[in-house]
Amino acid sequence: MDGSTGTAPLWWDGRSPSPATTSEADLPLRADVVVVGGGFTGLWTAYYLLRADPSLEVLVLESEHVGFGASGRNGGWVSALWPVGADTVAARHGREATLSLLAALRDTVDEVGRVDADEQLGGGFVKGGTVALARTEAQAARARAAAEHGAAWGDGTTWLGPQEARERLHSPGVLGATFNPHCARVQPRDLVDGLGAAVRRLGARVAEGVRVARAGDGVVVLADGRRLSARAVVLATEGWTPHLPGHERALVPVYSLMVATEPLPAATWERIGLAQREVFTDHGHLVIYGQRTVDDRIAFGGRGAPYHLGSGIRPEFDHEEAVFASLRRTLTDLLPVLRGVRFTHAWGGPLGIPRDWNPTVLWDPVTRTGRAGGYVGDGVAATNLAGRTLADLVLGRTSALTALPWVGHRSPSWEPEPLRWLGVNAGLQAARLADAEETRTGRASRIAPMLSRLTGGH
Template identity: 75%
Template sequence: MGAASPAGSGPLWWDDAAPPAPASTDPLPLAVDVAVVGAGYTGLWTAYYLLRERPDLSVLVLEAEHVGFGASGRNGGWVSALWPVGPDVLARASGRAGALAQLATLRDTVDEVGRVDEAEGLGSGFTKGGALVVARTSAQADRARAEVEHASSWDTGTVWLDAAATRERLLVAGALGATYTPHCARVHPRRLVDGLAAAVRRQGARVVEGTRVARAGDGVVVLGDGRRVTAGAVVLATEGWTPRLPGYERTVAPVYSLMVATEPLSDEQWRRTGLDAREVFADHGHVVIYGQRTDDGRIAFGGRGAPYHWGSAVRPEFDLEEEVFGALRSTLTDLLPQLSGVRFTHAWGGPLGIARDWHPCVSWDPVTRTGRAGGYVGDGVAASNLAGRTLADLVLGRTSALVDLPWVGHRSPRWEPEPLRWLGVNAGLRLAHLADREESRTGRPARLGALLSRLTAH
């Protein structure tokens, strides 16, 4: 393994981030049609579609830090139709037709992000090369083939590639095969969110950074300094930071995902690696990993493994877990040993939101006129676009196919109080690691896998 990135080197995606927008000298409006809390993907997509439909609306987007500070500016850049819960779970609540509609809309959403990227000149580098998920043990291969068989009844487009076909796309050591779905693109996450913020500002919205919100809902947003903004509708788009809002403390658990990035690879290194179509990649292990080939020829690679922190705490120092960074570097060079000796230049992390049943949702209260979306479990780049379109329809009172999708109005159970939450989330993480080790050692499906599925409720 090559030289490690310095701790705290920061997100690769921020190296060439758009310069901060000049601070407006105009006073903050104290009454607006729509107030959006959070200037990440969900909040900005909501503002974008609201103003595309109703340019006359006054829309205020409030952000405690800067545009793209949260998961929207730190993620792995997968614009995917993947969903944290399976279609059978969706069908139990909404029937087969509802589940099929949700899956089909997610597939179209991947293309919608690409359409807007091109039309608005967002500059995200959207490239739809699909997603390759590799199986390296017989247990992983069994799971992968079962997934393909199950997916065939839901028309997801997921197929099985044998070892030779897998190597044509990515030269992973010991690959027995892989699942492949065409319904996934890669982007530069920060360019996407910066471009979206610029588009929203062009539409006439006020995007105010460095402004903390203490409380929001029921037509009022109370700022950290005590000022109050009244709004005809309020949209909460705070994902991993949601537990900081009064009344939402146990809505989602903020779980950290960390990433590393290599130096730019040479043409020869890429010839011995693959990803010619800019596929994103992962494996069928229990511990989530994910990677992409970046615009400037690096591999950006991430995964779970950082602990959940007591009381749903979110702090800058939690972005930096050197043990996890080391594990990610080792995992990548184990997958791709031809890159042994490559230098790692960046290491970063951040929280994502997970609902108790791992089920993302869009909610809207027509009485208080308060909406919220999130709990994407790390699959939010495309889902946030769908959430923004759906919230726009709900705020405007529009009847559409989007507002009838199964995730709209879904109510997840609240997370358990501490210490049960801390014990449960971290136990799930530990079980995932143990299950992978057992499968690597025995080649058989881990006995812990069923327990892990029950614990994560998906």
């Protein structure tokens, strides 16, 4: 049953929804490094900069509060997933560079866990892996292919037969699943708040409620016209990036929505599984994702909300009742034991998608301006890798991280409106139709090849 649902993310329970504010008098006129954006990318960058050089003056500017964007709203997967397929990366950069990227992503999952423990961030990190169910014959074929592909690249993905799949997640009628051990569950708002506190302990100034009009080339201009100077500027704005001058077509903000159940009793969990706190999804075309939360709920999300003309971002876009209803139906279809369970929360927010689905880390040594993002929803771990990489670049250090193939990658610009509005929303509708076709026919969708081209070959 739906019940009454909260409008703020489950992860924000017990916190004030109002943005923090910083007095202008509290802001310095200059800093060694100014980071624009108080989410994971910005905070990880500040963290590793100060770990490397505690004498740096680092200023983090956040227009709302730490974790306001995707960092505090997401599904809580710290995963080695990458939105672009390994074969596509290898075609551009070669096999060895691709293997280095995949290894760095796996190492990053453990690095997040290490920092969570060492700094006592309180993120609820449990590395239980990812189970991805195959619920139709077409999904089973893709799952087997994914396991074979994973073996070729050494990414740890294995095929589970129907019984093995149900031992991890007791979903009736599944035909099998893939399992990958390189993923952890976290409570994302706790993790980002803990990281913000750690950055402050290391000496950074984190200013909340401060809006930036433009930034780069050693200058940050605030919305009120005030100018701050910096030796280096890092843009860490993800889904909000198109709202910065000069970056209007770099990314599109696409909304992902989530729902959460009430806390479930132990007897119900015995019927569901996820005993190792595995996160879960399926091999459908329309993305879904779930986790067993720290307080024993299921938090479950997916795509399907429309892209808004002109890269629009508004609070009301966080809520699409038709999508919430679809998510509840999908989850109870996946786990019929949840029928009659009360759903207590429903929320959403934008994530950033580049035109070729390829995340990037950019650094201009002339203007001393860096940027990272375009994670396509796989950013909870990738932001850590980005933060470590940006720290090396800002400090002028050459490392294995700065040699990874996403460093310096420049995605094509998105089409001007209304073409991108038509294209993005057509892609979302095509994913729905592809899943419906496969459920109806039992065969791979004829639309699927088009979707693969649209999503970077993933």
